[in-house]
Amino acid sequence: MNRVLITGANGMLGRAVTAVFSRHVDVVSLGRKELDICDEEEVRAVFEDEHPDVVINCAAYTDVDGAEKNFEEAYRVNALGPGNIARAAKLNNAKFVHISTDYVFDGSGSKPYREDCRRAPINAYGKTKAIGEEIIEEEGGEFLIVRTSWLFGPYGKNFVKTILGLSQRMKELRVVDDQRGSPTYTHHLADGIFRLCSCRANGIFHFSNTGHCTWFEFAEEIISLAGKNTKLIPVSTKEFPREAQRPSYSVLDTTKYQSTTGHRPPHWKDGLRDYLQLIKLGKEL
Template identity: 45%
Template sequence: MNYRVMVTGAAGQLGYDVVKTFQAEGHQVLACDKNQMDITDQQQCTDMITTFRPHIIIHCAAYTAVDQAEVDEDTAYAINASGTRNIAVAAEKVKAKLVYISTDYVFDGSGSTPYREYDVTNPQSVYGKSKLAGERLVQSFCTQWFIIRTSWVFGIYGSNFVKTMLALMETRPQLQVVHDQQGSPTYTVDLARFIHILSLSEKYGIYHASNSGTCTWYEFAEAIKEEANKQSGFEPAAELTPCTTDQFPRPAPRPAYSVMDHLAIRTNGLEPLRPWREALITFLKELSVQQKD
Protein backbone atom coordinates (compact mmCIF):
# COMPACT_ATOMS: atom_id res chain seq x y z
CA MET A 1 0.00 0.00 0.00
CA ASN A 2 1.15 3.51 -0.80
CA TYR A 3 0.75 6.17 1.88
CA ARG A 4 0.63 9.93 2.07
CA VAL A 5 3.72 10.90 4.05
CA MET A 6 4.68 14.33 5.36
CA VAL A 7 8.33 14.99 6.21
CA THR A 8 9.25 18.07 8.26
CA GLY A 9 12.81 19.36 8.12
CA ALA A 10 12.97 17.88 4.62
CA ALA A 11 15.96 20.00 3.57
CA GLY A 12 18.04 18.79 6.52
CA GLN A 13 20.60 16.01 6.54
CA LEU A 14 18.24 13.25 7.72
CA GLY A 15 15.08 14.72 6.18
CA TYR A 16 16.67 14.64 2.73
CA ASP A 17 17.29 10.87 2.91
CA VAL A 18 13.91 10.20 4.51
CA VAL A 19 12.15 11.92 1.57
CA LYS A 20 14.31 9.99 -0.91
CA THR A 21 13.61 6.64 0.81
CA PHE A 22 9.83 7.06 0.98
CA GLN A 23 9.63 8.33 -2.61
CA ALA A 24 11.68 5.35 -3.82
CA GLU A 25 9.14 3.07 -2.13
CA GLY A 26 6.32 4.70 -4.11
CA HIS A 27 4.69 6.79 -1.37
CA GLN A 28 3.22 10.25 -1.96
CA VAL A 29 5.59 12.54 -0.06
CA LEU A 30 5.00 16.14 1.01
CA ALA A 31 8.48 17.47 1.79
CA CYS A 32 8.25 20.45 4.14
CA ASP A 33 11.08 22.72 5.13
CA LYS A 34 10.68 25.96 7.08
CA ASN A 35 9.92 27.80 3.82
CA GLN A 36 6.86 25.59 3.26
CA MET A 37 5.71 25.32 6.88
CA ASP A 38 6.77 27.18 10.01
CA ILE A 39 6.30 24.56 12.73
CA THR A 40 6.14 27.27 15.41
CA ASP A 41 2.94 28.59 13.77
CA GLN A 42 0.15 26.35 15.07
CA GLN A 43 -2.46 27.49 12.55
CA GLN A 44 -0.11 26.88 9.64
CA CYS A 45 0.67 23.35 10.90
CA THR A 46 -3.03 22.58 11.35
CA ASP A 47 -3.93 23.92 7.89
CA MET A 48 -1.14 22.05 6.07
CA ILE A 49 -1.76 18.75 7.86
CA THR A 50 -5.56 18.81 7.64
CA THR A 51 -5.34 19.67 3.92
CA PHE A 52 -2.80 16.96 3.00
CA ARG A 53 -4.17 14.43 5.50
CA PRO A 54 -1.00 12.35 5.79
CA HIS A 55 -1.11 8.77 7.04
CA ILE A 56 2.39 9.23 8.48
CA ILE A 57 4.35 12.30 9.62
CA ILE A 58 8.14 12.02 9.99
CA HIS A 59 9.11 14.95 12.19
CA CYS A 60 12.78 15.66 11.45
CA ALA A 61 12.59 19.46 11.87
CA ALA A 62 14.53 20.60 14.94
CA TYR A 63 16.73 23.28 16.42
CA THR A 64 20.06 21.42 16.46
CA ALA A 65 22.64 24.17 17.12
CA VAL A 66 23.72 22.62 20.41
CA ASP A 67 26.03 25.42 21.59
CA GLN A 68 23.84 28.27 20.29
CA ALA A 69 20.88 26.82 22.23
CA GLU A 70 22.65 27.65 25.50
CA VAL A 71 22.19 31.38 24.78
CA ASP A 72 19.06 31.08 22.63
CA GLU A 73 16.91 28.96 24.91
CA ASP A 74 13.58 30.44 23.83
CA THR A 75 14.12 29.61 20.15
CA ALA A 76 15.27 26.07 20.97
CA TYR A 77 12.09 25.46 22.98
CA ALA A 78 9.86 27.25 20.45
CA ILE A 79 11.02 24.82 17.75
CA ASN A 80 11.79 21.59 19.64
CA ALA A 81 8.95 21.76 22.17
CA SER A 82 6.14 24.07 20.97
CA GLY A 83 6.76 23.23 17.30
CA THR A 84 6.60 19.52 18.09
CA ARG A 85 3.37 20.04 20.03
CA ASN A 86 1.86 21.81 16.99
CA ILE A 87 2.72 18.85 14.77
CA ALA A 88 1.50 16.34 17.37
CA VAL A 89 -1.89 18.05 17.88
CA ALA A 90 -2.49 18.30 14.13
CA ALA A 91 -1.33 14.69 13.58
CA GLU A 92 -3.90 13.47 16.07
CA LYS A 93 -6.66 15.44 14.32
CA VAL A 94 -6.12 13.47 11.10
CA LYS A 95 -5.25 10.21 12.94
CA ALA A 96 -1.74 10.19 11.46
CA LYS A 97 1.13 8.16 12.88
CA LEU A 98 3.88 10.45 14.16
CA VAL A 99 7.59 9.61 14.09
CA TYR A 100 9.61 12.03 16.25
CA ILE A 101 13.37 12.09 15.82
CA SER A 102 15.12 12.61 19.15
CA THR A 103 18.67 12.41 20.45
CA ASP A 104 21.21 10.74 22.73
CA TYR A 105 21.50 14.14 24.46
CA VAL A 106 18.43 13.27 26.57
CA PHE A 107 20.87 11.30 28.77
CA ASP A 108 23.53 12.86 31.00
CA GLY A 109 26.32 10.65 29.62
CA SER A 110 27.68 9.73 33.05
CA GLY A 111 26.92 6.01 32.59
CA SER A 112 29.26 3.24 31.48
CA THR A 113 26.77 0.75 30.05
CA PRO A 114 24.61 1.37 26.96
CA TYR A 115 21.45 3.38 27.67
CA ARG A 116 18.19 1.52 27.17
CA GLU A 117 15.00 3.13 25.94
CA TYR A 118 13.38 3.24 29.37
CA ASP A 119 16.39 4.34 31.40
CA VAL A 120 15.99 7.58 33.33
CA THR A 121 16.68 10.63 31.17
CA ASN A 122 18.70 13.53 32.55
CA PRO A 123 19.66 16.02 29.81
CA GLN A 124 22.43 18.47 30.68
CA SER A 125 22.14 20.90 27.76
CA VAL A 126 19.33 23.19 26.62
CA TYR A 127 19.25 21.24 23.35
CA GLY A 128 18.81 17.93 25.20
CA LYS A 129 16.17 19.38 27.54
CA SER A 130 14.16 20.90 24.68
CA LYS A 131 14.24 17.62 22.70
CA LEU A 132 13.06 15.70 25.78
CA ALA A 133 10.22 18.23 26.13
CA GLY A 134 9.31 17.38 22.53
CA GLU A 135 9.26 13.65 23.38
CA ARG A 136 6.86 14.25 26.26
CA LEU A 137 4.54 16.40 24.17
CA VAL A 138 4.37 13.70 21.48
CA GLN A 139 3.43 11.15 24.14
CA SER A 140 0.84 13.52 25.61
CA PHE A 141 -1.01 14.42 22.42
CA CYS A 142 -0.65 11.42 20.11
CA THR A 143 -2.04 7.91 20.26
CA GLN A 144 0.12 6.48 17.44
CA TRP A 145 3.71 7.55 18.03
CA PHE A 146 7.27 6.40 17.55
CA ILE A 147 10.16 8.22 19.23
CA ILE A 148 13.53 7.45 17.66
CA ARG A 149 16.65 8.58 19.52
CA THR A 150 19.76 8.64 17.38
CA SER A 151 23.34 9.89 17.61
CA TRP A 152 26.40 11.15 15.71
CA VAL A 153 24.52 11.48 12.41
CA PHE A 154 26.32 11.74 9.05
CA GLY A 155 24.95 11.83 5.50
CA ILE A 156 25.59 13.14 2.02
CA TYR A 157 23.40 16.21 2.46
CA GLY A 158 24.52 18.92 4.91
CA SER A 159 27.53 19.27 7.18
CA ASN A 160 28.73 16.60 9.59
CA PHE A 161 31.78 15.24 11.40
CA VAL A 162 32.93 13.02 8.50
CA LYS A 163 32.91 15.85 5.95
CA THR A 164 34.56 18.25 8.41
CA MET A 165 37.33 15.75 9.20
CA LEU A 166 38.01 15.04 5.51
CA ALA A 167 38.31 18.75 4.76
CA LEU A 168 40.59 19.41 7.75
CA MET A 169 42.76 16.33 7.12
CA GLU A 170 43.50 17.53 3.60
CA THR A 171 44.47 21.03 4.69
CA ARG A 172 46.15 20.65 8.08
CA PRO A 173 49.28 18.68 9.01
CA GLN A 174 48.01 17.84 12.50
CA LEU A 175 44.61 17.46 14.12
CA GLN A 176 43.57 16.95 17.73
CA VAL A 177 40.39 14.92 18.20
CA VAL A 178 38.48 14.25 21.41
CA HIS A 179 39.11 10.74 22.74
CA ASP A 180 37.06 10.75 25.96
CA GLN A 181 33.54 10.88 24.46
CA GLN A 182 32.10 7.58 23.32
CA GLY A 183 29.07 6.94 21.13
CA SER A 184 27.75 5.36 17.94
CA PRO A 185 27.86 7.00 14.50
CA THR A 186 24.67 6.82 12.40
CA TYR A 187 24.42 6.93 8.61
CA THR A 188 21.31 8.82 7.47
CA VAL A 189 20.56 6.33 4.68
CA ASP A 190 20.44 3.44 7.18
CA LEU A 191 18.38 5.46 9.64
CA ALA A 192 15.93 6.54 6.91
CA ARG A 193 15.41 2.90 5.91
CA PHE A 194 14.76 1.96 9.53
CA ILE A 195 12.27 4.86 9.87
CA HIS A 196 10.46 3.61 6.76
CA ILE A 197 10.12 0.04 8.05
CA LEU A 198 9.12 1.12 11.56
CA SER A 199 6.55 3.70 10.44
CA LEU A 200 4.65 1.13 8.38
CA SER A 201 4.27 -1.06 11.50
CA GLU A 202 2.19 -0.63 14.63
CA LYS A 203 5.13 -1.32 16.93
CA TYR A 204 4.74 2.02 18.68
CA GLY A 205 7.11 3.24 21.38
CA ILE A 206 10.62 4.57 22.01
CA TYR A 207 13.53 3.23 19.96
CA HIS A 208 17.27 3.75 20.04
CA ALA A 209 18.59 3.63 16.47
CA SER A 210 22.23 4.05 15.54
CA ASN A 211 24.64 1.98 13.52
CA SER A 212 26.00 -1.00 15.47
CA GLY A 213 29.24 -0.72 17.43
CA THR A 214 30.84 2.14 19.35
CA CYS A 215 33.85 4.42 19.12
CA THR A 216 35.27 7.70 20.41
CA TRP A 217 35.43 10.75 18.15
CA TYR A 218 39.18 10.11 17.80
CA GLU A 219 38.59 6.47 16.77
CA PHE A 220 35.92 7.66 14.34
CA ALA A 221 38.38 10.15 12.83
CA GLU A 222 41.05 7.42 12.52
CA ALA A 223 38.56 5.19 10.68
CA ILE A 224 37.61 8.08 8.36
CA LYS A 225 41.28 8.61 7.51
CA GLU A 226 41.98 4.89 6.97
CA GLU A 227 38.93 4.23 4.81
CA ALA A 228 39.29 7.46 2.82
CA ASN A 229 42.91 6.59 2.01
CA LYS A 230 41.71 3.32 0.44
CA GLN A 231 39.45 5.20 -1.98
CA SER A 232 40.40 7.37 -4.91
CA GLY A 233 39.57 11.04 -4.63
CA PHE A 234 40.59 11.38 -0.98
CA GLU A 235 44.10 11.96 0.31
CA PRO A 236 43.80 12.84 4.00
CA ALA A 237 47.35 13.07 5.34
CA ALA A 238 46.96 14.87 8.68
CA GLU A 239 48.47 13.29 11.76
CA LEU A 240 45.74 12.63 14.34
CA THR A 241 46.38 13.00 18.06
CA PRO A 242 43.90 12.26 20.86
CA CYS A 243 42.88 14.95 23.34
CA THR A 244 40.39 15.44 26.18
CA THR A 245 37.07 17.29 26.20
CA ASP A 246 38.60 19.78 28.67
CA GLN A 247 41.12 20.82 26.03
CA PHE A 248 38.22 21.91 23.81
CA PRO A 249 35.71 23.71 26.06
CA ARG A 250 32.31 24.28 24.42
CA PRO A 251 29.28 26.25 25.73
CA ALA A 252 27.04 23.14 25.88
CA PRO A 253 28.10 20.04 27.82
CA ARG A 254 28.56 16.89 25.70
CA PRO A 255 27.66 13.44 27.04
CA ALA A 256 30.92 11.58 27.81
CA TYR A 257 29.18 8.26 27.20
CA SER A 258 26.16 8.23 24.93
CA VAL A 259 26.17 4.66 23.66
CA MET A 260 22.57 3.50 23.26
CA ASP A 261 21.41 -0.10 23.56
CA HIS A 262 19.05 -1.22 20.78
CA LEU A 263 16.77 -3.14 23.13
CA ALA A 264 13.49 -2.11 21.44
CA ILE A 265 14.82 -3.07 17.99
CA ARG A 266 15.68 -6.56 19.29
CA THR A 267 12.53 -7.16 21.32
CA ASN A 268 10.30 -6.05 18.43
CA GLY A 269 12.01 -8.41 16.00
CA LEU A 270 13.41 -5.63 13.82
CA GLU A 271 16.65 -5.65 11.87
CA PRO A 272 19.52 -3.82 13.63
CA LEU A 273 21.43 -1.19 11.67
CA ARG A 274 24.72 -2.49 10.21
CA PRO A 275 28.12 -1.78 11.88
CA TRP A 276 29.09 1.89 11.69
CA ARG A 277 32.36 1.23 9.86
CA GLU A 278 30.54 -0.57 7.03
CA ALA A 279 28.16 2.38 6.81
CA LEU A 280 31.12 4.80 6.74
CA ILE A 281 32.68 2.92 3.78
CA THR A 282 29.39 3.14 1.85
CA PHE A 283 29.09 6.85 2.67
CA LEU A 284 32.64 7.61 1.49
CA LYS A 285 31.91 5.84 -1.81
CA GLU A 286 28.73 7.89 -2.16
CA LEU A 287 30.66 11.08 -1.41
CA SER A 288 33.37 10.19 -3.92
CA VAL A 289 30.76 9.67 -6.68
CA GLN A 290 29.08 12.98 -5.79
CA GLN A 291 32.37 14.87 -6.00
CA LYS A 292 33.13 13.41 -9.44
CA ASP A 293 29.72 14.40 -10.85
Protein backbone atom coordinates (compact mmCIF):
# COMPACT_ATOMS: atom_id res chain seq x y z
CA MET A 1 0.00 0.00 0.00
CA ASN A 2 1.89 3.02 -1.31
CA ARG A 3 -0.60 5.32 -3.02
CA VAL A 4 -4.22 5.59 -1.81
CA LEU A 5 -7.10 7.29 -3.59
CA ILE A 6 -9.97 8.44 -1.35
CA THR A 7 -13.34 9.32 -2.87
CA GLY A 8 -15.98 11.34 -1.04
CA ALA A 9 -13.05 12.94 0.76
CA ASN A 10 -14.92 16.04 1.94
CA GLY A 11 -17.50 14.11 3.92
CA MET A 12 -17.48 13.25 7.61
CA LEU A 13 -15.80 9.87 7.11
CA GLY A 14 -13.71 10.91 4.10
CA ARG A 15 -11.95 13.59 6.11
CA ALA A 16 -11.19 11.16 8.94
CA VAL A 17 -9.84 8.54 6.52
CA THR A 18 -7.70 11.16 4.80
CA ALA A 19 -6.28 12.30 8.14
CA VAL A 20 -5.37 8.77 9.26
CA PHE A 21 -3.96 7.46 5.97
CA SER A 22 -1.97 10.65 5.26
CA ARG A 23 0.22 9.84 8.26
CA HIS A 24 1.45 6.67 6.63
CA VAL A 25 1.10 6.67 2.84
CA ASP A 26 0.78 8.94 -0.20
CA VAL A 27 -2.87 10.02 -0.41
CA VAL A 28 -4.98 11.55 -3.18
CA SER A 29 -8.24 12.87 -1.70
CA LEU A 30 -11.07 13.79 -4.07
CA GLY A 31 -14.43 15.28 -3.16
CA ARG A 32 -17.53 15.18 -5.31
CA LYS A 33 -16.48 18.28 -7.27
CA GLU A 34 -13.23 16.58 -8.26
CA LEU A 35 -14.73 13.15 -8.93
CA ASP A 36 -18.30 12.04 -9.53
CA ILE A 37 -18.18 8.30 -8.91
CA CYS A 38 -21.40 7.93 -10.90
CA ASP A 39 -19.52 9.00 -14.06
CA GLU A 40 -17.66 5.90 -15.26
CA GLU A 41 -15.44 7.85 -17.65
CA GLU A 42 -14.35 10.20 -14.85
CA VAL A 43 -13.55 7.24 -12.63
CA ARG A 44 -11.44 5.56 -15.32
CA ALA A 45 -9.59 8.81 -16.04
CA VAL A 46 -8.68 9.29 -12.38
CA PHE A 47 -7.20 5.81 -12.18
CA GLU A 48 -5.16 6.45 -15.31
CA ASP A 49 -3.90 9.78 -13.94
CA GLU A 50 -3.24 8.85 -10.30
CA HIS A 51 -2.28 5.13 -10.48
CA PRO A 52 -3.46 4.21 -6.94
CA ASP A 53 -2.84 0.72 -5.60
CA VAL A 54 -5.73 1.14 -3.12
CA VAL A 55 -8.94 3.13 -3.50
CA ILE A 56 -11.21 3.82 -0.52
CA ASN A 57 -14.76 4.82 -1.35
CA CYS A 58 -16.23 7.14 1.29
CA ALA A 59 -18.76 8.64 -1.13
CA ALA A 60 -22.35 7.71 -0.33
CA TYR A 61 -25.95 8.87 -0.32
CA THR A 62 -26.60 8.75 3.43
CA ASP A 63 -29.97 10.49 3.82
CA VAL A 64 -31.92 7.47 5.06
CA ASP A 65 -35.31 9.17 4.93
CA GLY A 66 -34.52 11.01 1.70
CA ALA A 67 -33.74 7.73 -0.04
CA GLU A 68 -37.39 6.71 0.27
CA LYS A 69 -38.37 9.51 -2.12
CA ASN A 70 -35.12 9.68 -4.10
CA PHE A 71 -34.39 6.00 -4.64
CA GLU A 72 -32.89 6.52 -8.11
CA GLU A 73 -30.33 9.02 -6.83
CA ALA A 74 -29.47 6.85 -3.83
CA TYR A 75 -29.12 3.86 -6.19
CA ARG A 76 -26.79 5.81 -8.49
CA VAL A 77 -24.46 6.80 -5.65
CA ASN A 78 -24.65 3.69 -3.45
CA ALA A 79 -24.81 0.98 -6.12
CA LEU A 80 -23.82 2.16 -9.61
CA GLY A 81 -21.00 4.40 -8.34
CA PRO A 82 -19.24 1.63 -6.40
CA GLY A 83 -19.67 -0.60 -9.46
CA ASN A 84 -17.79 1.95 -11.56
CA ILE A 85 -14.95 2.04 -9.04
CA ALA A 86 -14.85 -1.75 -8.73
CA ARG A 87 -14.43 -2.16 -12.52
CA ALA A 88 -11.76 0.50 -12.74
CA ALA A 89 -9.90 -0.93 -9.75
CA LYS A 90 -9.92 -4.40 -11.25
CA LEU A 91 -8.72 -3.08 -14.62
CA ASN A 92 -5.84 -1.26 -12.91
CA ASN A 93 -4.94 -4.03 -10.44
CA ALA A 94 -5.90 -1.86 -7.48
CA LYS A 95 -7.61 -2.94 -4.27
CA PHE A 96 -11.10 -1.52 -3.71
CA VAL A 97 -12.13 -0.66 -0.14
CA HIS A 98 -15.82 0.18 0.21
CA ILE A 99 -17.72 1.39 3.28
CA SER A 100 -21.13 -0.14 3.90
CA THR A 101 -23.71 -0.20 6.67
CA ASP A 102 -25.55 -2.14 9.35
CA TYR A 103 -28.75 -1.21 7.49
CA VAL A 104 -28.21 -4.08 5.04
CA PHE A 105 -29.80 -6.20 7.82
CA ASP A 106 -33.47 -6.22 8.82
CA GLY A 107 -32.91 -5.80 12.57
CA SER A 108 -35.07 -8.75 13.55
CA GLY A 109 -32.21 -10.54 15.30
CA SER A 110 -31.10 -10.34 18.91
CA LYS A 111 -27.43 -11.32 18.52
CA PRO A 112 -24.69 -9.23 16.86
CA TYR A 113 -24.73 -9.67 13.08
CA ARG A 114 -21.81 -11.56 11.57
CA GLU A 115 -20.41 -10.91 8.12
CA ASP A 116 -22.08 -14.03 6.69
CA CYS A 117 -25.58 -13.13 7.88
CA ARG A 118 -28.12 -12.75 5.10
CA ARG A 119 -28.69 -9.29 3.69
CA ALA A 120 -32.32 -8.28 4.22
CA PRO A 121 -32.64 -4.48 4.16
CA ILE A 122 -35.97 -2.95 5.17
CA ASN A 123 -35.55 0.55 3.74
CA ALA A 124 -34.46 2.12 0.46
CA TYR A 125 -31.10 3.26 1.76
CA GLY A 126 -30.25 -0.23 3.01
CA LYS A 127 -31.38 -1.76 -0.28
CA THR A 128 -29.09 0.49 -2.34
CA LYS A 129 -26.14 -0.28 -0.07
CA ALA A 130 -26.84 -4.02 -0.24
CA ILE A 131 -27.01 -3.89 -4.05
CA GLY A 132 -23.72 -1.98 -4.05
CA GLU A 133 -22.10 -4.79 -2.06
CA GLU A 134 -23.45 -7.38 -4.49
CA ILE A 135 -22.16 -5.48 -7.52
CA ILE A 136 -18.68 -5.24 -6.00
CA GLU A 137 -18.64 -8.98 -5.33
CA GLU A 138 -19.82 -9.73 -8.86
CA GLU A 139 -17.06 -7.64 -10.45
CA GLY A 140 -14.55 -10.12 -9.09
CA GLY A 141 -11.62 -7.83 -8.29
CA GLU A 142 -9.71 -7.57 -5.02
CA PHE A 143 -12.05 -5.88 -2.55
CA LEU A 144 -12.61 -5.10 1.13
CA ILE A 145 -16.11 -4.15 2.28
CA VAL A 146 -16.25 -2.63 5.77
CA ARG A 147 -19.71 -2.39 7.32
CA THR A 148 -20.16 0.07 10.15
CA SER A 149 -22.95 1.70 12.16
CA TRP A 150 -24.29 4.92 13.69
CA LEU A 151 -21.40 7.17 12.62
CA PHE A 152 -20.58 10.42 14.38
CA GLY A 153 -17.64 12.80 14.21
CA PRO A 154 -16.51 16.25 13.08
CA TYR A 155 -17.18 17.82 9.68
CA GLY A 156 -20.81 16.87 9.20
CA LYS A 157 -24.32 16.28 10.51
CA ASN A 158 -24.61 13.59 13.15
CA PHE A 159 -26.69 12.57 16.16
CA VAL A 160 -24.31 14.07 18.73
CA LYS A 161 -24.36 17.48 17.10
CA THR A 162 -28.15 17.31 16.75
CA ILE A 163 -28.70 16.49 20.43
CA LEU A 164 -26.31 19.23 21.56
CA GLY A 165 -28.00 21.75 19.30
CA LEU A 166 -31.50 20.85 20.48
CA SER A 167 -30.40 20.96 24.12
CA GLN A 168 -29.46 24.60 23.69
CA ARG A 169 -33.05 25.64 23.00
CA MET A 170 -35.30 22.91 24.42
CA LYS A 171 -35.90 21.84 28.01
CA GLU A 172 -37.20 18.40 27.03
CA LEU A 173 -36.26 16.02 24.21
CA ARG A 174 -38.10 12.90 23.11
CA VAL A 175 -35.68 10.21 21.94
CA VAL A 176 -36.34 6.73 20.53
CA ASP A 177 -35.54 3.96 23.00
CA ASP A 178 -36.34 0.78 21.05
CA GLN A 179 -33.64 0.83 18.37
CA ARG A 180 -30.28 -0.61 19.41
CA GLY A 181 -26.88 -0.32 17.76
CA SER A 182 -23.25 0.68 18.27
CA PRO A 183 -22.33 4.36 17.83
CA THR A 184 -19.03 4.61 15.96
CA TYR A 185 -16.54 7.49 15.95
CA THR A 186 -15.27 8.29 12.47
CA HIS A 187 -11.61 8.51 13.51
CA HIS A 188 -11.79 5.09 15.17
CA LEU A 189 -13.36 3.64 12.01
CA ALA A 190 -10.67 5.27 9.85
CA ASP A 191 -8.01 3.68 12.06
CA GLY A 192 -9.78 0.32 11.75
CA ILE A 193 -9.82 0.60 7.96
CA PHE A 194 -6.09 1.35 7.98
CA ARG A 195 -5.39 -1.69 10.15
CA LEU A 196 -7.38 -3.94 7.80
CA CYS A 197 -5.57 -2.56 4.76
CA SER A 198 -2.22 -3.05 6.49
CA CYS A 199 -3.16 -6.71 7.09
CA ARG A 200 -4.14 -7.01 3.41
CA ALA A 201 -7.58 -8.18 4.52
CA ASN A 202 -10.07 -9.06 1.79
CA GLY A 203 -13.80 -9.75 1.77
CA ILE A 204 -16.42 -8.39 4.16
CA PHE A 205 -15.60 -7.15 7.67
CA HIS A 206 -17.59 -5.46 10.40
CA PHE A 207 -16.18 -2.54 12.37
CA SER A 208 -17.96 -0.50 15.01
CA ASN A 209 -17.02 0.80 18.41
CA THR A 210 -17.61 -1.79 21.11
CA GLY A 211 -20.63 -1.69 23.38
CA HIS A 212 -24.17 -0.91 22.27
CA CYS A 213 -27.07 1.27 23.30
CA THR A 214 -30.39 2.73 22.18
CA TRP A 215 -30.63 6.23 20.75
CA PHE A 216 -32.08 7.31 24.10
CA GLU A 217 -29.14 5.86 26.01
CA PHE A 218 -26.76 7.49 23.53
CA ALA A 219 -28.48 10.83 24.11
CA GLU A 220 -28.27 10.34 27.88
CA GLU A 221 -24.50 9.95 27.66
CA ILE A 222 -24.18 12.98 25.40
CA ILE A 223 -26.20 15.18 27.75
CA SER A 224 -24.33 13.89 30.80
CA LEU A 225 -20.81 14.36 29.40
CA ALA A 226 -21.67 17.77 27.98
CA GLY A 227 -22.99 18.91 31.35
CA LYS A 228 -26.46 19.81 30.04
CA ASN A 229 -29.69 19.84 32.07
CA THR A 230 -32.09 18.90 29.28
CA LYS A 231 -34.69 16.31 30.30
CA LEU A 232 -34.82 13.27 28.04
CA ILE A 233 -38.04 11.33 27.50
CA PRO A 234 -37.83 7.79 26.05
CA VAL A 235 -40.34 7.06 23.28
CA SER A 236 -41.08 4.17 20.95
CA THR A 237 -40.42 4.16 17.22
CA LYS A 238 -44.19 4.25 16.66
CA GLU A 239 -44.35 7.52 18.59
CA PHE A 240 -41.62 9.02 16.42
CA PRO A 241 -42.58 8.12 12.83
CA ARG A 242 -40.05 8.63 10.02
CA GLU A 243 -40.16 8.16 6.25
CA ALA A 244 -37.87 5.12 6.41
CA GLN A 245 -38.24 2.12 8.67
CA ARG A 246 -35.19 1.51 10.90
CA PRO A 247 -33.82 -1.83 12.12
CA SER A 248 -34.70 -2.34 15.77
CA TYR A 249 -31.42 -4.20 16.39
CA SER A 250 -28.34 -3.68 14.25
CA VAL A 251 -25.36 -4.43 16.49
CA LEU A 252 -22.42 -5.75 14.44
CA ASP A 253 -20.16 -8.65 15.45
CA THR A 254 -16.53 -7.46 15.16
CA THR A 255 -14.89 -10.78 16.06
CA LYS A 256 -13.50 -11.27 12.54
CA TYR A 257 -11.94 -7.80 12.59
CA GLN A 258 -10.39 -8.38 16.00
CA SER A 259 -8.94 -11.79 15.12
CA THR A 260 -7.52 -10.44 11.84
CA THR A 261 -5.94 -7.25 13.16
CA GLY A 262 -5.29 -8.18 16.79
CA HIS A 263 -7.01 -4.93 17.74
CA ARG A 264 -10.12 -4.41 19.84
CA PRO A 265 -12.10 -1.30 18.83
CA PRO A 266 -12.52 1.32 21.57
CA HIS A 267 -15.84 1.61 23.38
CA TRP A 268 -18.35 4.03 21.88
CA LYS A 269 -18.24 6.11 25.06
CA ASP A 270 -14.51 6.66 24.50
CA GLY A 271 -15.24 7.84 20.97
CA LEU A 272 -17.89 10.20 22.30
CA ARG A 273 -15.48 11.66 24.85
CA ASP A 274 -12.87 12.24 22.15
CA TYR A 275 -15.40 13.98 19.93
CA LEU A 276 -16.79 16.17 22.72
CA GLN A 277 -13.22 17.19 23.56
CA LEU A 278 -12.78 18.41 19.98
CA ILE A 279 -15.96 20.43 20.32
CA LYS A 280 -14.75 21.86 23.63
CA LEU A 281 -11.50 22.92 22.00
CA GLY A 282 -13.41 24.58 19.17
CA LYS A 283 -12.15 22.16 16.51
CA GLU A 284 -15.59 20.95 15.40
CA LEU A 285 -16.67 22.10 11.93
